[in-house]
Amino acid sequence: MFRTRFAPSPTGYMHIGNLRTALYAYLTAKQADGIFILRIEDTDQNRNVPESVQAIYNGLRLAGIEYDEGPDKDGGYGPYTQSQRLPIYKEYADKLIQSGHAYYCFCQKEDKPALEITGERVQGYRDPCRNLSPEEVKAKFDEGILPVIRQRIPEPGVSSFFDHVYGEISIDHAQLDDQVLLKSDGFPTYNFANVVDDHLMAITHVIRGQEYLTSTPKYNLLYEAFGWERPEYVHLPHIIKEDGSKLSKRKGDPSFEDLVRMGYLPEAIVNYVALLGWNPGDEREYFLLPELVAAFDMNRINKSNAAFSFDKLRWLNGEHIRALSPEEFHSRALPFYPAGFDRFDLKQLSALIQVRTENLSDIPALVGFFGELPVYEAGLFAHDKSKSTLESSKTILQAVRPLFAAINEWTNETLFAVLKELAVSQGFKVGTVMWPIRTALSGQETSPGGATELAAILGKDESLRRIELGLEKLR
């Protein structure tokens, strides 16, 4: 049975990289009928943002990624929030002390010069406390100093492991730090908690960002120290920007929730993000979540970073929008219509714009002219492709006025039939008749829908009024 987990720290929002990590973990579990778990990694007391656990729930729900076990969904492996597991970490850290795989360190943070800043940093940090005698340890305790617990990296040695994305990785123990496992405040570090929890929660596949690749040997050493079986590893390349820099909320790059607010469909974002670093092995690109579950294969994940392209997301969003049923599109479009638009038949309008909408937030600009006729120049009535001139436009508009006034059944079909007949009887191309009408109705060079479609939505009175206005410009 596959068991995977998504283990975010509660920072307040779901960024794109996290979304993909969650997605891949979910897909890996689900394609094998396994269990997907949500675990909250809130072991940094300085970095907890209130409400942010809620943001994680919301993000996952929005994405359609449902977890089988989590803080609010017990599956017998809880608690699923690390801050509630402190005694567990303590217990296991003590075991490591007893077995000699870890040691107390009484150094204070201030004692450690900031070597990493100088660029002169030495690898494989070995703390002096590594060699404290039991008496010295006792003496420090008696002094009342709160120790941290550090991992004792066995030396010399080399550790290797297999990663489903990166293959065989080997790292010399001389590169590995005697890192802190348990902080002096009693909280574990990620380095410790992830190992204990992944084992206790019976995680079979650890799926996480590539930044953990080089510290994985340290975790493996821990598994060994406990006599536990290692999980399978799937490290993910990063998602970056097209200029090669990394996505950052601080620089204004949108989170998952932001993208949804910007009018991208959650399912389109999920689809797009799935394709950033993975492909199904054939040429399909359009996927709904269940299809991703079926198609996903962790062994087809790429090794190199992928740049997030808004162009392509936008296209894919359009694909998803077009794939929606007219009813579904309408209900999603509804919140994006400008105020006062309920005077129109919005259902009809939605039908018109669905294929022309690549992003829901395009809607206001797309339909704005229905609400208010834009200011435009008479020159708009001249159009080569439709063989329209100012003269022909004037003639047609004049002819159309009484024709429209006489129509009782104000529908696209009737309107089209009437205009078509006008074109035939007057020897005009259909386009030549339609152009001035569409122009007068929209006041724009382009519009979502042709002359009769616009007229049907605008209604008889307003259509007539706009034709009149157009005629004035042509006088």
Place this chain on the structure above:
RNA sequence: GCUCCUAUGGUCUAGUGGUUAGGACGCGGCCCUUUCAAGGCUAAAACCCGGGUUCGAGUCCCGGUAGGAGCACCA
């Protein structure tokens, strides 16, 4: 600085020794058409560099170069 990783058109990618190097986005053109979209067709555009191995290398090896990541009482 040390270590690990990566490298196919502008971008996402297929490719696992022999291909006219395939697809997608974007971009140009054409068709369709009631303007614009959508749809269809089509063009331009890529194997980082240098050595090897091999009859043959985008594919394997080595070395460069470039980029990314890690080296916290952060995750």
